[in-house]
Amino acid sequence: MKSPVWPFLKRDLQNEINYRLSFFLQLFGLLLTLLLFYLLSRLFGGFVASPLKPYGGAYFPFVLIGVALQSYMNFALGGFAASLRESQLTGTLEAIFAAPVGPLQFLVGSTAYNFVFSSLRIFLYFAAGAFLFGVRLDLAQTPLAVVTIVLTIGAFSVLGIVSAGFILIFKRGDPVNYGISVLSWMLGGVYYPISILPDWIQKIAVLIPMTNSLEALRRALLQGQGLASIGPQLAILAAWTVLGLPSSYLFFRWALHRAQDRGTLGHY
Amino acid sequence: MATESSEKAVVECVRLTKSFGTKRILDELNFRLPAGSITALAGPVGAGKTTLLKILAGLISVSQGTITAGGLDLAVHCRLVRRITGYVPSDERSFYWRLSGFRNLDFFASLHGLSKPDRLARIRRLLVFWGMEGMADIPFRNLSSGMKQILALCRGFIHDPALLLLDEPCRSLGVDTVLKVRSAVRDFSREKGRAVVWATHDVHEIKDLADRILILKSGRLETESPMTNLPSIYREKRKDSWDEAFCAALGKDI
Numbered sequence: 325m326k327s328p329v330w331p332f333l334k335r336d337l338q339n340e341i342n343y344r345l346s347f348f349l350q351l352f353g354l355l356l357t358l359l360l361f362y363l364l365s366r367l368f369g370g371f372v373a374s375p376l377k378p379y380g381g382a383y384f385p386f387v388l389i390g391v392a393l394q395s396y397m398n399f400a401l402g403g404f405a406a407s408l409r410e411s412q413l414t415g416t417l418e419a420i421f422a423a424p425v426g427p428l429q430f431l432v433g434s435t436a437y438n439f440v441f442s443s444l445r446i447f448l449y450f451a452a453g454a455f456l457f458g459v460r461l462d463l464a465q466t467p468l469a470v471v472t473i474v475l476t477i478g479a480f481s482v483l484g485i486v487s488a489g490f491i492l493i494f495k496r497g498d499p500v501n502y503g504i505s506v507l508s509w510m511l512g513g514v515y516y517p518i519s520i521l522p523d524w525i526q527k528i529a530v531l532i533p534m535t536n537s538l539e540a541l542r543r544a545l546l547q548g549q550g551l552a553s554i555g556p557q558l559a560i561l562a563a564w565t566v567l568g569l570p571s572s573y574l575f576f577r578w579a580l581h582r583a584q585d586r587g588t589l590g591h592y
Numbered sequence: 593m594a595t596e597s598s599e600k601a602v603v604e605c606v607r608l609t610k611s612f613g614t615k616r617i618l619d620e621l622n623f624r625l626p627a628g629s630i631t632a633l634a635g636p637v638g639a640g641k642t643t644l645l646k647i648l649a650g651l652i653s654v655s656q657g658t659i660t661a662g663g664l665d666l667a668v669h670c671r672l673v674r675r676i677t678g679y680v681p682s683d684e685r686s687f688y689w690r691l692s693g694f695r696n697l698d699f700f701a702s703l704h705g706l707s708k709p710d711r712l713a714r715i716r717r718l719l720v721f722w723g724m725e726g727m728a729d730i731p732f733r734n735l736s737s738g739m740k741q742i743l744a745l746c747r748g749f750i751h752d753p754a755l756l757l758l759d760e761p762c763r764s765l766g767v768d769t770v771l772k773v774r775s776a777v778r779d780f781s782r783e784k785g786r787a788v789v790w791a792t793h794d795v796h797e798i799k800d801l802a803d804r805i806l807i808l809k810s811g812r813l814e815t816e817s818p819m820t821n822l823p824s825i826y827r828e829k830r831k832d833s834w835d836e837a838f839c840a841a842l843g844k845d846i
Contacts, residue, residue: 331702335688335695342690342731415685419747422649422679423703424671584653587612587643590683 332433333440340437354395354448355456361387362457375517380546385459389541390514392449393476397508397534399442400480401501404488407434412495412592421589427577431485439477446473450545462548472540475558478565479533485572489579495592508534536560600627602755602787603648607657610643610811617643619811620657625755625787630777632798632819633791635808636842641791642682644808645757648789649679662754675704678753682760682791684740689733693724693743696732697750704751711750718746721776737764745773749780756780756788762797774801795838807841815841 340347365384379386411417411434420430453459487500511518511525512534518526529535540557543549551558583589603625610618618640625631633641646652648659650670659666661673687696694715701711719725722742727735732743741764748756758777762770778801781788790798798805798819805822807815815822823837 331699334702335691335699338691338695339688414688415683416688418646418651418681419686419700420703421651422674422677423700424675424705425703426671581653584651585655587646587652589651 328429329433329436333436336437340441350445351448354445355452357391358388358449358452358457361391375519378519378547379517379542384457385453385461385546386517386542387515388449388453388457388459389545390538392446392453393534393538393541394509394512394514395449396442396446396473396476397480398505399438399445400477401484401487401504403435403438403442404431404481404484405491405501407438408488408491409592412491412590415590418590427580428573431488431573431576435481435484443473461545465544465548465550468544468551468554469541472537472544472554472558472561475561475565476533476537478569479537479561482564482568482572483533485569485576489572489576492576492579492583495588508532511535513538531560533561533564601625601660602627602662604660605657606659608644608647608654608659609656610640610647610652611655617811618647618808621808621813623806623813623816625789627754627787628781628785629803630781630788630790630798630801632802632805633789633808634793634795634798634805634838634842635814637793639808640811641808642759645679645759645789645791648755649677649757650674651679675751676754678748678751678756680744680748680756680758680761682763684737684744684764687732687740687743690731692729692731693735693739694719694728696743697746700747701750706751714750715746718749722746722772738766738769741765742769745776749776752784754786756786758788758790760792761790762792762794770797777801795835799838805841809842 362384365382365387368383373381373383376383376386408417411420425433450459450461454461483500483504487504490500508514511521511529512532513529514534518529518535521529536557540554540561543554543557580589601624605621605623608618608621609616621644633644635641643652647654648661648666650666650673654667662676664672666673688699691699697715697718698711701714706714715728716725719728722745724739724742724746727739732740735743741761745758745761748758756777761777762773765773774797777788777790780786790802792798802819805815805817805819806813822841
């Protein structure tokens with residue numbers, strides 16, 4: 325039997341074909357971002373800032389992983405909510421739920437394309453970094469990097485699903501998405517190592533999924549470190565996933581029932 | 593002819609009540625939708641017709657009372673009930689505008705778990721029936737309002753539901769297509785034994801089609817009767833013609 329996610333994936337692929345220009349602009353934007361950071365990193369020349377030493381010392385490889393994962397986080401965080409919002413605006417949300425579709429199928433199905441596409445983007449970021457800008461990634465740690473990314477998807481999805489629940493309730497204005505995005509961007513170590521932050525902020529930062537994903541990926545891909553080194557980060561990501569996914573799903577289901585009770589499922 | 597109580601009911605509503613906040617939208621409705629019957633759902637604007645259809649489609653939950661559809665309690669087995677229900681909304685804003693009519697139908701049919709060959713065969717059959725086979729690949733946004741409405745009807749029929757809910761299905765349609773819709777719905781109900789609910793404001797759409805009529809007024813079931821009995825019900829009010837009786841039922845004088 326075909327996966328219940330497949331109809332959604334196929335629909336989004338067909339829909340995306342209608343937005344070819346947007347697709348190519350995104351790829352162009354990706355290269356432009358990398359070029360910008362590459363040129364910025366050349367400003368420093370051979371200078372090695374001590375906070376970057378645990379990651380090999382060079383700024384560009386450090387920020388390459390940062391921006392690649394940030395784009396992933398943006399998709400994971402915003403993807404659920406954006407997909408739901410689009411269904412509200414196009415009026416298809418009620419049509420979908422008039423079919424025998426459950427909340428889980430809707431959540432996974434509606435964001436499957438985003439995850440596939442953003443995974444492709446991560447790959448493109450790394451490929452462009454390696455082939456165009458000469459970044460050396462430790463490919464021997466690829467399996468560990470994949471595990472990290474899978475756990476990252478789980479951890480980010482927790483917040484993304486909660487965010488979608490908020491959209492069902494409030495329709496507009498998404499406090500979770502905004503708050504987590506800013507927090508991850510500022511404290512997660514996307515553009516700078518968190519070691520330059522005050523101690524008390526670092527203690528908060530290590531609880532954020534972004535911080536742990538970045539730390540694990542950088543150590544694995546830039547320094548070739550193994551499971552023994554990045555185990556604590558993976559444990560935190562796993563905890564987010566295992567504890568957070570069921571809770572966020574229950575919250576979304578509650579928000580859906582609330583919308584059905586109030587007759588606001590199709591409102592926007 | 594079987595009596596109504598002995599007819600097999602696809603849907604049975606008992607004391608169905610719906611409130612939004614403190615406002616009661618539907619008030620203790622009791623009715624049955626027998627298999628093989630077409631039920632007209634009428635009432636003035638704001639009477640609760642669309643809310644009732646959405647409740648039967650599993651899109652809005654009830655506040656009190658029970659709905660049994662296909663032998664299943666809707667509150668407990670909502671997804672299973674949706675499997676046997678087709679819903680045609682009155683709003684054309686329920687499709688993907690950049691996808692073709694064919695792809696839209698394919699997507700919604702696949703949500704009902706139909707296999708690919710089955711989907712293709714059903715979509716082709718429906719498009720041919722409605723004379724839309726030449727427009728299958730046109731993006732939904734480029735179709736006329738009437739064509740969009742026909743696609744909405746196709747979506748309602750596509751999984752051959754035991755219960756078909758139509759919310760003003762003839763909106764935006766020409767006279768010839770309205771006749772075709774009436775004929776298709778009649779055949780669907782009579783030949784396949786399906787229950788159909790047809791919500792409308794237009795007496796002429798349903799006068800010769802529906803077997804029964806439910807008239808809602810301010811959320812209450814004002815009238816539930818065989819269609820042919822409507823004039824006699826209102827004869828006491830000296831409304832002899834069918835149109836006058838219908839208007840009287842809606843609380844309007846002509």
